[in-house]
Amino acid sequence: MQNLSAQKFPPAHYAASRGRILIVDDEVHAREALSTLLEEDGYEVRNAPDGFKALGVLREWECDLLVTDLRMPVMDGLELIKKARVEFPKLTCVVMTAFGSVENAVKAMKSGAEDYLSKPLNFDEVELVIARAMERTQLRTELDRLRQGSAGETTKTQMIGNSMPMQKLKSMIDQVATSRATVLITGESGTGKELVARLVHERSDRADKPFVRLHCSALAETLLESELFGHEKGAFTGAANQRKGRFEEANGGTLFLDEIGEISQSIQVKLLRFLQEREFERVGGNQTISVDVRIIAATNRDLEAEVRSGRFREDLYYRLNVIHLNTPPLRVRRSDIAPLASHLVAKHARRNGKDIKEISPEVLATICQYDWPGNVRELENTVERAVVLATGSRIESSQLSDNFGQQHFVPNDEIRIPGSTLEDIERYAILETYEATGGNSAETSRILGISVRKVQYKLKEYRD
Structure with a gap:
């Protein structure tokens, strides 16, 4: 684990933004370091030094995620979240706190935050929390879009996914x-x-x-x-x-x-x-x-x-x-799984007369990590079963089948289980995924669930 403020970030270029993030922190170096980290991960980022300027940015720039420090002068993070959620009720919020107590976390959640980060920031934790929050944002957006249209609004075929x-x-x-x-x-x-x-x-x-x-x-x-x-x-x-x-x-x-x-x-x-x-x-x-x-x-x-x-x-x-x-199979386009799942939830909720608004974070994490050997057809069967069994307004883990996700690693000629080290398996996974994505570091990082810098570092290590 490494401290965020100690990192240096090499330049990188991305074909498309993974989403828009506003960072609010009165500490300039921490704010700029976090901005650089997230830009390197493919996000479009803006920042603000205090809550008042943050609200001004939000009114002019539509963003997906607000990441704010908890302790700031004049307007703290909790007050900022409350005001932002009044004007932008669908905005996803994450707070950062140097104290990390349960009490602060509870207050943040009650104010409308969906997650929190402890300072000093660790870049692995940051990337995980941000990616998880962004997936929930995109899922809600997709569900809202699908609910707005009627079932018979269009007969045109849709291809879901932007990997x-x-x-x-x-x-x-x-x-x-x-x-x-x-x-x-x-x-x-x-x-x-x-x-x-x-x-x-x-x-x-x-x-x-x-x-x-x-x-x-x-x-x-x-x-x-x-x-x-x-x-x-x-x-x-x-x-x-x-x-x-x-x-x-x-x-x-x-x-x-x-x-x-x-x-x-x-x-x-x-x-x-x-x-x-x-x-x-x-x-x-x-x-x-x-x-x-x-x-x-x-x-x-x-x-x-x-x-x-x-x-x-x-x-x-x-x-x-x-x-x-x-x-392409789903396992090489994992970033498409969340929007696909949201599309299928909306589809089968309509067919079954259910009012399902979201997928729980636990289920979303599970389905995004699964390899889906049956691909979209298997995903649709899983979603349909969960929708039929759902009793509330969201899909929970209890609606997945008991043996869901039980899959076996199928080795190639070089990888053997048992017989291969974790380093061998990691090398194989990174190189095969990098090749499958056409040499795209950002897409490789999304599929494998690791940071772009780790992908780039490992590729340099393998070349050397």
Whole structure:
């Protein structure tokens, strides 16, 4: 543990602010040191030397979090919080005190503070408390936004999350949506591949045309062929009438083929022909049909490995993989978990007629630390269960399942449990996360729950 005032902070640059913070302290050096610390962590920071100037800043500058010293002349921290909460009732407040007594902490909480810090400040504790307070602020903001809109206000697909991996994905979607190119979406189960496909369709010039979905692994080969291409009357037993397939249904729009890695070799051949010539025949028919359909395919399989093994045609793979989009798992975008959870709480609260306003700090900390092997689908199931079981206005730990969060560490070729030191595990976690975030120190720190300076220090140590 290190004393805040003793730290020197190297310059750093961030793509986006993690939130706005106002620091109030009559001690200039302490105020400036804390401002520098939080700026290095990616926050937008302003400061004030006393309560009166702080109120003036708040009236001109909308901020997310007020961090104030408890003992100040003229107007102390408790009075500042009381006045600030009257004018800005949704403002989150944290107090700092050199005394750190239970009595002071209780007074601060009664005045409207949500947490407190003891002086001299320790930067690990500061970062933890600030991050926790900011998560609660963002969660409340998201819930308020969702409550203001009606359930049927919009039919447009929403992609929740502003982490670096999600920013890159959104940027790619915007770039490719207006093209006619075939898109291949890859990613683990539950990461939202269909949502990405819908976004591509909605942002294209085909948005007013059909978006047709087919889950390829859900049907036997003969049924899948009929579903895709349609069939003529009498084409097979039970074919009592002519039937159009999904290609014809999607004419002018988009056909989303989910789990494309599951289709048989014979279906692969027919799909390849369509991608090459944009035409097909119905099952049992000889009339060639041409349609204007954009194909978006998705899979959680490694199609390159499937090609090498001979289970998937190489020529079809390259036809599908004109544009490649990858949906990141939740464990590499932990900063998105809180806003995602708030979105899902609001969604399922509406569906179940519940008035749930927040998630408890304990639950929020738990879900943000969990790896979510089932990704967004698992998160949604967990949230829905908690909403159904909730008896009050917020989600509590008792509403999580008894075995929630029980996960096992899966080692790679270099890391063994037991067998690896904590230093080895830390090195592996930092380097793998740093690579996954495209070399972004701020995003790496958010995902791992450590300070940006520690990430930068460790990276320098590993290079040396």
